[in-house]
Amino acid sequence: MEEIINKIAQDKMDFNIGLELLLDKNSFDEIFETLQIYILNSIPNKTDYNSETYQRAINTIPLKPTYTPIVILKSFSTKIAFNKLASLPKNENKKVIVSLLWIFKITDTERRNTECKNGCGHFWHELD
Numbered sequence: 001m002e003e004i005i006n007k008i009a010q011d012k013m014d015f016n017i018g019l020e021l022l023l024d025k026n027s028f029d030e031i032f033e034t035l036q037i038y039i040l041n042s043i044p045n046k047t048d049y050n051s052e053t054y055q056r057a058i059n060t061i062p063l064k065p066t067y068t069p070i071v072i073l074k075s076f077s078t079k080i081a082f083n084k085l086a087s088l089p090k091n092e093n094k095k096v097i098v099s100l101l102w103i104f105k106i107t108d109t110e111r112r113n114t115e116c117k118n119g120c121g122h123f124w125h126e127l128d
């Protein structure tokens with residue numbers, strides 16, 4: 001699962017193909033937990049998580065902005081939003097995973113282009 005998530009983030013795997021693979025092989029809880037940790041670690045400025053990159057990520061999620069997970073992400077701070085996403089009904093599961101996978105793709109790409117640019121110790125940035 002970690003490899004698939006990072007390949008999607010690094011554009012080495014198509015977003016939708018990777019999404020289906022993830023949903024096929026892992027439970028919602030497993031994917032959710034992993035993406036939550038990945039996102040929190042990849043967002044710059046850990047004091048409030050409300051960085052420009054994070055805002056850009058939630059504003060470009062490829063889903064209708066009226067969908068519940070998107071409304072939650074835009075209305076609450078990161079950690080509170082994640083808690084609310086975790087307790088949504090099951091029919092929202094796929095939308096939640098699309099949202100988190102997209103956010104990680106954006107925040108991780110930003111990190112790779114900035115703090116990781118001159119080499120980093122993140123083994124998952126050495127995929128191939």
Ligand SMILES: [Zn+2]
Pocket residue numbers: 111112116120121122125
């Ligand atoms: Zn890195």
